[in-house]
């Protein structure tokens with residue numbers, strides 16, 4: 001490395017330090033002040049100076065050293081040539097490092113030198129870097145040089161040592177220089193980077209300055225624009241205000257005009273509405289009146305027929321009484337004739353006795369008065385005449401008695417015939433009356449509608465903590481002894497004052513009949529017995545009880561009063577529910593109709609829908625009872641692989657009911673100690689047949705479904721948990737679906753488009769709902785205040801059901817006045 005290079009690098013390094021601001025200190029050697037630092041060449045110069053001083057022949061100067069390595073110098077000093085060998089020259093020229101002693105200039109490989117030294121005959125010295133010079137020294141000794149050569153040998157040894165020192169220093173220096181050179185390179189790079197960065201920053205600054213200038217100019221322009229815009233805006237605002245004012249004036253005018261036109265239109269519409277309302281009202285009123293007239297006619301027809309029938313029955317009774325009287329008279333006459341005959345017979349006997357006595361008298365007279373024959377003959381002749389007369393009279397009396405007897409017999413026979421004939425007539429008449437009754441009854445039932453709804457309010461229990469609702473009852477329009485509407489008092493939050501309640505009342509709920517808590521199961525059955533009757537006439541009837549849990553469904557449907565044998569005939573039924581009473585009525589009717597030529601058969605099933613699955617309540621209780629399946633398409637209720645049980649007597653039916661009631665799912669809840677957890681259905685199929693002669697028959701096929709639905713319940717209030725809560729959920733879902741089905745039927749939907757099949761309950765009821773069926777729903781209601789919400793909800797459900805009235809006019813006996 002040349003001085004200038006070295007200095008330049010040192011300067012650069014120093015520069016890089018300041019220019020970059022790099023805080024890392026430079027290595028010690030580099031940071032030395034320039035004057036203290038010596039390049040290797042300078043050091044070599046020192047050495048050559050010292051060499052010149054110590055021995056001539058070494059004509060080195062600084063310029064000659066330049067471009068040779070220290071090794072070359074050492075070699076040249078041993079050879080005394082003062083010049084490097086051509087090999088060395090070539091080495092120097094071949095290597096870039098050879099031109100200087102700068103970093104990277106390595107001496108010739110030592111291994112190579114050592115290899116050469118192994119060929120020497122002298123004992124090997126410890127291997128040092130000076131081995132080469134050892135070799136040279138040996139070689140010069142061998143060459144047999146003079147005494148000067150000995151001096152030179154001493155010098156050479158010094159030189160070797162010094163060279164060794166130099167070599168060490170050189171190595172240190174070289175390391176320092178390598179580090180310094182690397183530092184320098186790095187600094188140079190860093191400087192370059194810093195410079196570039198400065199240049200970039202300056203360029204960026206210039207750009208930013210330009211941008212700033214641009215922005216300032218832009219701002220100025222924008223400020224001007226804003227001002228222009230403001231002015232413009234102000235101008236536009238004024239214009240707009242003017243326009244608005246004009247528009248407002250215009251719109252106000254138009255609006256006034258529109259209002260005027262609107263009020264004209266409104267008046268027109270109101271006039272039309274009034275006309276329409278008048279017309280519709282009149283039409284509706286006329287229709288209503290017409291319907292009412294028809295109903296009144298039907299009623300009066302029914303009542304006049306009933307009166308006629310009653311009169312006819314009275315007349316027939318009178319005739320019967322007359323005939324009975326005649327019969328009685330004939331019997332009396334016969335008795336009298338018999339008495340007469342007996343009298344005559346007595347008389348004859350008496351006369352015979354008298355004749356005998358007279359004969360005896362005559363005999364004794366003959367004996368007493370034998371002499372006086374003429375007198376005697378005369379007397380005897382008189383007496384014989386008397387006797388003959390008496391005999392004649394006795395015979396006549398006997399004949400008369402016989403005649404009277406015959407006449408009486410004839411009269412009795414004739415009376416008997418008349419009675420028989422009359423009986424026959426009466427029977428025929430009764431059959432005809434039965435047919436008439438059947439038809440009239442059908443008409444009345446049709447007028448009442450397919451789905452009829454009645455409501456029953458259970459009496460409160462004995463618990464004094466129960467607060468009863470103060471129901472407001474509405475009398476039936478047609479029968480003031482009955483109720484047909486009910487209003488429920490309510491309480492709601494005060495609109496302004498929090499926590500305060502205000503009294504309210506529901507609108508009236510109107511049904512065909514409302515049974516208040518005083519009504520008994522007998523009252524209920526009296527009202528619906530006609531429906532049971534219509535099953536005998538071949539109708540499909542479905543009576544079901546719907547309502548909140550504990551509202552009295554099972555009581556109304558199934559209650560069986562205990563029999564202790566002390567009741568009189570009226571009390572015998574106690575407060576029996578619909579099922580026990582229907583059972584009795586059906587078998588009584590079977591007997592009654594038998595007298596009119598009908599033969600009936602009854603068969604039944606008692607089923608249960610539990611958790612949406614159908615089970616036979618008569619099947620033996622097993623761990624896993626068999627589920628049944630309703631045939632979906634049939635119009636009649638048909639169940640796959642299930643037979644109905646023939647019921648020949650009332651006892652058979654009684655036994656069936658008892659078995660089913662024992663098997664039914666019941667659980668205790670907060671709301672009812674024995675809450676029904678399933679829907680139970682008693683199905684009775686009643687078939688009648690009457691011979692018409694010629695092998696022909698008249699038939700009737702009726703079905704009676706008596707359904708006790710499980711109670712709708714709030715799972716929270718019932719306190720049910722686990723399985724019982726799940727039962728409650730299933731019950732509520734199936735009842736909700738029943739409500740949906742009833743609503744859809746009420747909207748006039750065809751049965752085919754109503755979804756019966758989603759729930760077993762509705763699937764089961766399918767044949768009993770809709771056309772050709774008579775459905776009676778009892779909505780059962782609790783009398784307690786705490787259940788008011790559920791009561792209203794049940795009544796709303798029932799109102800929906802009441803809308804299903806295919807073929808009927810619905811309940812016409814609306815409420816009249818509050819009681």
Ligand SMILES: Nc1ncnc2c1ncn2[C@@H]1O[C@H](COP(=O)(O)OP(=O)(O)OP(=O)(O)O)[C@@H](O)[C@H]1O
Pocket residue numbers: 458459547548549550551552553554555556672674675676677709710711712780
């Ligand atoms: N008309 C009534 N007269 C006297 N007691 C009644 C009357 N109705 C219901 N009860 C009594 O009220 C209680 C609940 O009646 P019931 O079991 O019939 O209710 P439910 O509606 O069938 O209830 P669930 O749906 O839970 O089966 C029973 O103790 C029953 O005896």
